[in-house]
Amino acid sequence: MARWLPWAVGAVTALFALGPALGRGYVLRYDMVFVPDLSLPTVLRGADGFPRAMPSDAVVAALSTVVPGDLVQSLALAAVFLVGAAGAARLMADSLGSSRAGALVAASAAGLAYVWNPFVAERLLLGQWAMLLGYAGLPWAVAATARRARPVVYSAGVLRALVPAAVGGFSSVLLTALTAGPVALWGRGGMRRAGLFAGALAVVSLPWLVPSLAAGAAGAATDPAGVEAFAPRADTPLGTVGSLFLLGGVWNANAVPTHHGDPGLVALRLALCLAAVAGWLWWLYRERPAFGAGLSVAAVLGFAVALLGVTAPGREFTAALIDLWPGFGPLRDGQLYVAPLALLQALGLGAVVHWLTLPSARSEADGGAGGAGAAVGLGAGAGVAALPVLLSFGLWWGAQGALAPVEYPDAWREAQAAVAADERPGAVLVLPWNAYRGIDWSGEPGVVLDPATKLFDRRTIWNDDLVVGTPDGGVVVVEGEDARAREVARVLDPDPVTGMPERLDGAELAALGVRHVAVSAPVDNRFWSGVDGFSVVVEGADMTLLEVLESPVDAEESDISGLEVTGGLVTVGAIIWSIARSGSSLGSQRTGSERGPGARKEIP
Template structure:
């Protein structure tokens, strides 16, 4: 019984402790605003769905946040979302290692410590730290689900098709919330597992592949359907802007091998890249990979080992290709051929499956170091020390990345403007000024670079400058053009000053109203407020931090926004599939069995 409770509770404790230690102040009241991570009070689901004219990256995650924000405070929803990354990821990797390394008699001290090592290593690494500092919490939620997806995919060979599909859809819930990048990572990590899995009663490879593809499509419909009609374009220059960069003394190759190498220098955790800690981190990663390879050569290797290894190798190859001129040229050519190849721009993202490989490899090292249940205390102590090494070699993630994840409160003027727009029944979009996507938020205390929160503040379509300026290592700047066609038209009317981001155009109320704009919001203190004089706007609210202008109703040519029946159907199918998967598999994500054991002695389940 003690072993059973260890198997159930220990993995979740690992993820919870790691999350609290890493997030620290970010779990307090207020909103953490950093780069892509923008949560607002009372996020509107209607506003989320109305912003689908570009590539609908944030539809699933923002829709879920909006739904939760209708019953919980928005800052609490953010805290739960961030904590879920560590809890689900740490528990998933720990449960997988515990299942693989436990004997028929149940878990021992060695396997318990090894599972702790897997959970800690999977959520405490440069990939998680850098993506967290980039604000890409939705991507990390999909990353957290990878151990669950790999385990569920491996079980496709042992279950009836209906129950196998249900278990896989259930495991894909984090990816469904995370959106397209999360689904791509799940396909990369677990797709080869579906093809390589073997067993005396295994389904044929094409049947497993079909079930896997069906599960991916079912959870992708909320973003897949609107993307087919969005008319979005993808700028190939993003390949150069988002190329992996060296963030350690060991170049791009060493940085990627250590699960780092993100393109944004502002997302590197404090102290990361120092020679001593970077060397220890690299040695730890090489040791974990070498151990994984040795484990793959044993007869008791994990049944999903070959497939996961292939997925990790392919992902690492994509990441490494993004760091070479030839690789970037090929990717740019593919994007010019079809914008759907756009997700390949951020090549470093695809080292994610390698993170799971390294976590399981380290677990095997710790399992060997800690020994069996009756091992001497010094061996168990050695295993515990090894399990905590990921934290030791990456101290910059501790307590909100050294205070970089501090929550702040929105000024009253922002909330007042949000309420004013919500009370208006006249249709029309909101144009967000200054005409710059990312900027420093002075009212947040220490100036923080983030996507302008006004782009998500209102319950209607917002139009903003979705171009992205990225600095290059040689000191230059690459401007990656945005994906929203309407933003291009609005920019032509505004003729924004490149220095201030404020308009220089004339008769703006009439011109913007003709494009369907009802409001113009200035979400920053602006000294040259005279720009709005004589433009035909009505001042709704005015303050030092936000000013809201309204276009007279007679000048607004906008229809009431609606959602197509196809988009509604897609969302309902995904929600229905998730509800069905929980009922059909007889478990939620939390209660799923940890996964298959290693070797040929895997216990088979009798389909019911």
Template sequence: MTGDEATRRWKGLLRGAAPWGVGLLLGVLAVGPGLGRGFVLRYDMVFVPDPPLGPVQLGAGEGFPRAVPSDAAAALLAKALPADLVQAGLLLAVFVLSCAGAARLVPGPLVARLAAGVFYAWTPYIAERLLLGQWALLLGYAGLPWVLSAAVRLAAPRDLPRLVTALLPAAVGGFSSAVLSALVAVPAAAARPGPAAARLRSALLAAAAVAAVSLPWLVPALSAAGGGARTDPGAVDLFAARADTPFGAAGSLLLLGGVWNAQAVPDGLGHPFFAACRLALALAALAGWLLLLRRGSLGPAGPGLTAAAIAGTAVALLGTAAPGRDLLRLLIEAWPGFGALRDGQLYTAPLALLQAAGLGGAAAWLVHSAAGAARPDRAGAAAAALLLLAPPVLLPGLAWGAAGRLAPVEYPAEWTRVQRLVDGDPRPGSVLVLPWSAYRGLGVLGPRGAGGADGADGAGGPGGVVLDPAVKLFERPAVWNDDLRVADGGAVRAAEGEDPAARAVAGLAARPGGADAPGAGALGVRYVLVERAAPDAADSGPRHLSENRFLSLVEASETVHEGPSLALYRVPDEHVDAVKEDLSVLEVTGWLVTVGSIVWSLVASSSNLVSMRWPRPEGTEPRKENPS
């Protein structure tokens, strides 16, 4: 090998490795203190020590399987690594896959590819969803560039392994991740060049691939929808996109913000200067996208992603106007599955990918901005470098654990003791979790010196809340109040929960005298877990150990554990009428099909990395593109 050949080889390796390295750097910068030992707990992001892996985590039960299969995947990984390291690795994977995937979409110089990758990995979308704790959704977001690339190459069934492999992050992420992947994959496959029948076949193959990796949650979700689980149509207003910048709800969505929860907005996002600069960046990205489309640089991915971004933005805008909200309510009343459309901002993920690729296109144009220049223009290259740096500079609130809101905490030892007591009992029956509310202040884990949090936001600041960790702690079902209360205009509004078991317990507690042991046992409750000083997220102070509605039940039950943070009670055997939760034949079949499809795709493609080169239409010859 000559010296020139060696130099070209090393440059090629650097070009390929740079987006992965930059993605890792962004992940370290964003997660920051969350990479230390301990667990980052924030809203829906709940990891527990020694996470269980049983039928409940695989989809057995009555409610909608929102944590399937993400909880099962995390538990499986925790068999090999400590659970807190698994969490840190999954969070880093979001940034690495996002940056590397978006970078490989864009043709042109390395600075242009990195500009696309940095933009996609550092957006208000990622910041807000991370502050909501939706790590599983973000895995699907990170996989969208790979899904797009594989979908535009889907000409025949022989191409399915490539797409199924690209869908692996969505398969782990579950429901919302799969919906986003379908939103990108189906239009991209349908945009392939060729006759209408061939395009339709490609779109159907893409839909089939998404369905194949979604069966672990799709089968129990359909069963739950027919078995009493429901979605509250009245919650449409609560989850609609809202303004978190000076440009209103629509402008916030254009800037990839607009989340419904004000506590999930990163610091500085709404500052007029940062917002104005981000608006300029978004407009530059859209201009770059139009340039890429005009030149045909993205091949069939261009029209496909354009269609996906338009459709996703339209869904996001539905909840911002009264007619759209009325339509959503009608759809949800007709079928609970349409409840997935309530959280409109979620569907701007394809727009984020479009803007990322467009920014890369704008950076490539700047590098060659001198008309007809055979060599890169230095001033243009400097401007492109500024585009590369702009996303983190204009969104500093995501850095270092979202300004400290994502910091690790530790579980007191008694949580593990209680887990072993409950899971060591072979008799069936659920665990009723009290106080009767879904979210907790992190003070439930005790003072920081005892291995817990200090009541801070996220994991340190005032007002930080998290989905009760107890609902993720046991192999058996946990019954908890899954009503969601949201502060709205100074008042607290509630969205009715989905789980029929929770509604049954709430009805029992509403009777005169409250819940009792015979009534709870008849509903399948065997254990009652009381978190002694668990602050309610919507109240100003802690709730008492035994709320009046459940006092009779606790007094009639046997004390199994009494500790500083937790008290565990067992309902007398003569009252408990319960059967062991297990997967149905259809649910087992769904898992077998999904796992088999993934294994087959990995073997058939011989790699879990998807080629990102766009296919050329038949009969065309490669040509050198005019950089002007």
């Protein structure tokens, strides 16, 4: 039972957190866009700019060749809770080194708190499932990097633990480096472990690292305006700093769960977080887990990065760094870096439960004497373990309906099939010229990245600029990275409100390599008046597909470079080797404790 309990906790948590999102249909929410029959070759070819969807979209496309795309989405969402809860629970249980009832309750509390908190809720409502998959893998990475073993065994264990980060892509790898890097560095032999860990990170990064270097050579850049747009914001009465400590503070107000800012709930969550940090410090002093000091450093560093966006000087400093080198661009989204603190608080809450259940340990050591005290301790521990769910009920059952699946209209599937049947090359231009917008048929009202940008089996051209509202009522426009999209925008000159151009010129679009125009919104018939050079292929209430009659210029799709293929094969091969070398699970080793004169045994 002890072996399977962490996975059971994750499975139950996934069921109650996702609810209807696990049913048939597609959940569309901000960046979370799954489509039927996602094209793997198109994903691999990519587009201009940083390959943010690699390799997550490639994995989804590969799996979609075997099972329907909506089931792939359900599996991906469930994996966040299953892998995350099991990882935190096993990290706690292995560190306690006990199979007694109290230790199991403590491990369950850690697993539950790690995946049921404002950070997970807000990022899920932003649709950042791939990043959350990497977040779910952090406990496994911490356990693997804290282990002391021979280089080959150590590397195999780390590579195996980095599978979620490898699928999640750039943000996931970055969070893993921040969280597990200090753990690898800490203690005797830290430089050797850190070197092996860095090598493993480099290997799993190849699928996005190689094309990103090519994109950099093509002139892709990071807009410093994103610092203001993505800065943390207060979503509780405690202000921005307090919201970050409570693992909230996301930049998008529409991603804040229901009742998240209620004063009563905020006060209780603050008490819970303070107790979790106190529990962590107590456990750190008492047990000295091998990863304890490193994770503490990672949590402090991550919180410091998050605080950069809180003040004007901090934002100016971050913008200056991005101006100096675009590689500092990930620092824009500061709230992302409270992830190590989320793991620390989850384990700290497990330590609180461990402390509450110590009477049960004494009872077992005394042969069962003092059973009443043991029962009270276990009951109190179980009550504390349930508090994260009770205090963050905005995540219940698909975020209270915000994550409801829908089916794509028939006209969308017809347009997808028509483009796939056209053997002539050329890109698909997606209109309206607004990346994120509301879609009438997408169920719960909200904003989503236009699914037409991923629907077709060829290159799509769409507006990748991001418009973000500011607290003072203004807007910040973060310029996109696709150079070809900027060229098309100059030709279209679209209305900034509707995203539709006054007219379409088939010859101009053909000169830019456009073969089809997909209008994924209701169209006013006056829009077509005086438009020449197109034929209507599909016309529906929510999708109109036009074909450019003139042959596109330079419309050949770019080939996948041999270097990119080699990078992907190296990553896949390394992961297969690591699994074959050290077992099929993500990680099963115990991290142990660094016991010294000040360390104490479990039962005083």
